[in-house]
Amino acid sequence: MTPTIKDVAAHAGFSIATVSRAINAPHTVNPVTLEKVRQSIDALNFRPSPLGRQLRGERSRLIGVVLPTLANPVFAECLQGIDELASAQGYRLMLMTTQYDADRERRAIETLREQRVEGLILTVADADTHPLLDELDRDGMLYVLMHNDTVRRPSVSVDNRQAAYDGVRMLIAHGHRRILMLAGTLAASDRARLRHLGYTQAMQQAGLTPAPALEIDFNADELAPSVLDHLTTGANRPTALFCSNDLLAMVVMRGLRRARLQLPEDMSILGFDGLAMGELLSPPLASVCAPNREIGCAAWQRLITRLDGTQQQAGFKTGFNAGFNADFKAGFKAGFSETLQAPSLSLTLPHTLREGATIAAISDTSGTSSNRIVPSLA
Amino acid sequence: MTPTIKDVAAHAGFSIATVSRAINAPHTVNPVTLEKVRQSIDALNFRPSPLGRQLRGERSRLIGVVLPTLANPVFAECLQGIDELASAQGYRLMLMTTQYDADRERRAIETLREQRVEGLILTVADADTHPLLDELDRDGMLYVLMHNDTVRRPSVSVDNRQAAYDGVRMLIAHGHRRILMLAGTLAASDRARLRHLGYTQAMQQAGLTPAPALEIDFNADELAPSVLDHLTTGANRPTALFCSNDLLAMVVMRGLRRARLQLPEDMSILGFDGLAMGELLSPPLASVCAPNREIGCAAWQRLITRLDGTQQQAGFKTGFNAGFNADFKAGFKAGFSETLQAPSLSLTLPHTLREGATIAAISDTSGTSSNRIVPSLA
């Protein structure tokens, strides 16, 4: 089958040791020999097997990535960021998705560890109460979380509570009083909880009454009639919806349009994530934006820096804290706001507000101009 | 560092062979011994290294995936399909993106081969004239193309020419006469060419004059003024645009809206790809839909079937054509329309037309109601 170093050696008439040197340390071998070996390599189309190398104790240059899904572009955007740096730095990525399922998370991590990845970049449902992560910590397996908003573990995310708070404040500033938060089935996730907390705080601070998050079935083709009722009828119906993510916001928008609501006149919508695609919508979706690509990049940087740290430690080539220092410096240089209990585990990237056209200003304190139902374009 | 089979053997007080058997053939080892070994495995948190196994000539159960980008959900959708089957069947995926760059394609394939993947699933810029694919063929490395529309190589795609033809026919049926095709910078790709061919044929058959595809810079924030001019001014300006993919359609739509055109009144838009997200747009994007997830799934099936075929061949366990037959059967069962020169390399999945609201009917043969410029919502 695939040629091995032996085949090359035989073909070239030298020992495998010489072939190995020709590949890894060309200057240590006689130019004439080198040339012959190279020709044999070409002739046989030989590629050194990383397996042999890795087995020999070398680095695998393999990083595991664990994501809930790729159907949500948030994660695709992160992955883009990771992938870019990875390929630039000669690493390979091994990808597994979990569909937010704890069991699949477990299997993914296990599989990846078996593959001897040097580190993991992951987004899990709930970071704080995750036995697997404790296990990683215990075993000294390097990892960085993305989007999981926790100070207890190495992570990169926005401040979900603050971001949601800011977003809802914006809605309030536009005159909205009856604001409802909608969440997907991932209501169990750490970030969904924090976003709801931010919503609650913003509401309370404005003297308004927060409500529990209304859970929406993400994948349903239509909004449930009960939900639609809740959103559209009664004097207390909300004038604005804060959706826990952009995809949800889009699904809800479609549902409301089908129910013949005008957007944003009959209902304002604020999403969360800042999907690039949201800007292409009409009207462009207002959103609390996370820098998804940058989150991926930052997670990568943190991981690699820590990896280099342990590598160097292992080699006794540098001081003990090199990893942490470099890490800290990198974060600082990139303008990250790192909490001051340095070296902090969690890295918080700044969020931004995208004031799209899905938010209407409310002048009347009653909250809405009328209950007129107007046919929409669709 | 990570415990090896040796550590387990030492800890349990048995030989490494027994440990190996305890893992791979539990029934062949004494229950008491088995229990002890298992306890040691747990105690040390041992995971067998696939490296050792693979090196030993076992299967790597690793499949390489090469995609242009994840920024375009088309590919994310395919990957979802692949990933689902892969994880269900105990395979791991190694992902590399190329950004449509031939050099990166080369590097990706090389890297993946070095990792000893058992097969490749890829989307390349141009399948027919791809020296790397010839190399794969020559070396007996299994691969399946996705979206690349060629009969010369193992591939899964829609019939891009026919699909584009059908789409443009639909525009014509709605009364459009001046239809322009827009393409991204990937005009060099095989499918973009075929789509333009379909456009050309549909136009000609209707006695209309096809135009060369207008190339659009995909990533630009705005449409170039010259492009905008081309689309919006003059008596011969088009009434409908056929965009070579949905993402491009969305970018163009935004550009037109910013130029204060009403959609679809002032311009009809037809995309290609059938992104799930397109349905969430307002108005929902009309599109020539490819079954992206299914394309991923079908590519996976083909690859694995062929892989099993060669495995079995290698083991002399079955007839020579087992792979092909199973392959054919699978395709048939799934309702695929396989060309009859069996066993065909290329598998063509059916496309569908999504008649979104971005297409307006034209009654007047002059092609447009007026040139009135009306402020849009945004």
Next chain:
DNA sequence: GTGAAAGCGCTAACAG
């Protein structure tokens, strides 16, 4: 400048 040999973690004969 080159080769022989050991060993990385594991599996699979083959003995016992």
Next chain:
DNA sequence: CTGTTAGCGCTTTCAC
């Protein structure tokens, strides 16, 4: 049922 041993592809001393 269990242990011994060879060998997968490669790098790396250590001799020559």
